[in-house]
Amino acid sequence: AQSVAQPEDQVNVAEGNPLTVKCTYSVSGNPYLFWYVQYPNRGLQFLLKYITGDNLVKGSYGFEAEFNKSQTSFHLKKPSALVSDSALYFCAVRALSGGYQKVTFGTGTKLQVIP
């Protein structure tokens, strides 16, 4: 069975400081890893993904994520946080399971950027 864990319900960071939102996963086979952001009363928006290759992937709005196979982690990072980054962030893994595609999302981490 595949799973995604986001250990922090909320992350608070001061504007201008670097931010990290943590994600670990468990999946058999090759994982395809994604980060999405959700603003209040809205659907999810794609930020970035890891498929293969370079462990550091860059995405929208200055976000990046580091894939670490040995630690089965895919942490989301940004060098300098903006107040407008405040939102709910979801990590997801997509993989083949028994010939079927299955997607599993984490429970989400609320990012609060303090002015």
Next chain:
Amino acid sequence: ETGVTQSPTHLIKTRGQQVTLRCSSQSGHNTVSWYQQALGQGPQFIFQYYREEENGRGNFPPRFSGLQFPNYSSELNVNALELDDSALYLCASSLTGAYTEQFFGPGTRLTVL
């Protein structure tokens, strides 16, 4: 390029009733997935359709069923509604392939009384 749209925006039903939710995929996308997002939770994968056939399913009972049409639009049907079915239902479209990102609609808020 039009994004993913869903209808209706909000819906109120009573326990035991049936409901149909609709989704129009983003132009050019041939795969659609449905998710249930309870308040304060992450989206839970219901199922995925590709070329009008289900090719992925999460841990949801058979009373959750779907359809995908030749134009790649989709429906989610839920029979015998239960109180716990109250949630935000999200539709997401994508190109085929587990490595492709999904584009989400704004969701349908279903309330079961």
